[in-house]
Amino acid sequence: MISADADSASHSHVFLGRAHDENARRTMWVMVLTAAMMVAEIVAGLVFGSMALLADGVHMATHAGAFAVSAGAYAFASRHANNPRFTFGTGKVGDLAGFASAIILAFVALGIAVESVLRVLEPQSVAFGQAALVAAVGLAVNLLCALLLAGGSHHRHHPHSHDHHHDHAHSGREAHAAATGDNNLRSAYLHVLADALTSVLAIAALVGGYYLGWWWLDPAVGIVGSAVIACWSWALIRATADVLLDATVPAIERDVREAVEHTGAEVTDLHLWRVGPEACAVIVSVTGAVSGDVIRARLRGVPGLAHVTVEARPTPAGSAARA
Numbered sequence: 001m002i003s004a005d006a007d008s009a010s011h012s013h014v015f016l017g018r019a020h021d022e023n024a025r026r027t028m029w030v031m032v033l034t035a036a037m038m039v040a041e042i043v044a045g046l047v048f049g050s051m052a053l054l055a056d057g058v059h060m061a062t063h064a065g066a067f068a069v070s071a072g073a074y075a076f077a078s079r080h081a082n083n084p085r086f087t088f089g090t091g092k093v094g095d096l097a098g099f100a101s102a103i104i105l106a107f108v109a110l111g112i113a114v115e116s117v118l119r120v121l122e123p124q125s126v127a128f129g130q131a132a133l134v135a136a137v138g139l140a141v142n143l144l145c146a147l148l149l150a151g152g153s154h155h156r157h158h159p160h161s162h163d164h165h166h167d168h169a170h171s172g173r174e175a176h177a178a179a180t181g182d183n184n185l186r187s188a189y190l191h192v193l194a195d196a197l198t199s200v201l202a203i204a205a206l207v208g209g210y211y212l213g214w215w216w217l218d219p220a221v222g223i224v225g226s227a228v229i230a231c232w233s234w235a236l237i238r239a240t241a242d243v244l245l246d247a248t249v250p251a252i253e254r255d256v257r258e259a260v261e262h263t264g265a266e267v268t269d270l271h272l273w274r275v276g277p278e279a280c281a282v283i284v285s286v287t288g289a290v291s292g293d294v295i296r297a298r299l300r301g302v303p304g305l306a307h308v309t310v311e312a313r314p315t316p317a318g319s320a321a322r323a
Helices: 020-048 051-079 093-121 128-153 174-180 183-212 217-244 250-262 292-299
Strands: 266-276 279-287 305-313
Touching (some): 051 093, 051 183, 093 183, 128 183, 250 279, 250 292, 266 305, 279 292
């Protein structure tokens, strides 16, 4: 028989991260700073003829757009958190926004690579000194943005309390932290670090061109920058696609199996998926002379679980276990 969460008809399905509002504010500030620096770098890149600087500016433009989408996703998730239309809440909206921005970013990376190759084939004059100065300012902004996001990205998330699942245990293991963190904010943090790396490469290329006359360093760095953007895009596509396609979380699934089997029951079917930045849902079918209440109590010790449904069936010689 189905043994679902207590008061399943009325319990909450709000699976937003505990730091949801704080992360939204961090993202908004970073978006403003990034947009301002984006305009400065693109204008300077066009004026001084620097492909590396222009590439970094365009990269920051994708940041600004991505942060705008992310901020909108945070707002939408909060506004519709209790909307019954969304069966498992709006905790995955940030992953949807991240997936969309990653697709666009992949095309941007391709465009930068093509333009950089054209600059190699047809060199253009570059005002190395001026461009390097603007790139240095861009790097400073990148590092400031990284600091703003670091507090949320490195914050140790703990499963959010719900009416139906109050006492999660916390193992502190990195596997669970990675599996249940705010994927949207973590991706933004890594994206800013990647942009900072691109700025460092741009400065190195411009300084090399100024002092050594290596004009080819500038477009070469544009190519390297496009590769960095492409790698970040691919990583974000994979991470968010896993969530959107309800891929299981191996570390938590393993612990669920171990917790159930510790009661003496046997797992016959198990479905586990992400429903929010810090929350997973699980539907598990078991056989054995163990009640659903006992199994649910055991599963409360598994970090990251926020919604549990148990189907307990009797062994051939036993009777049905009911919650």
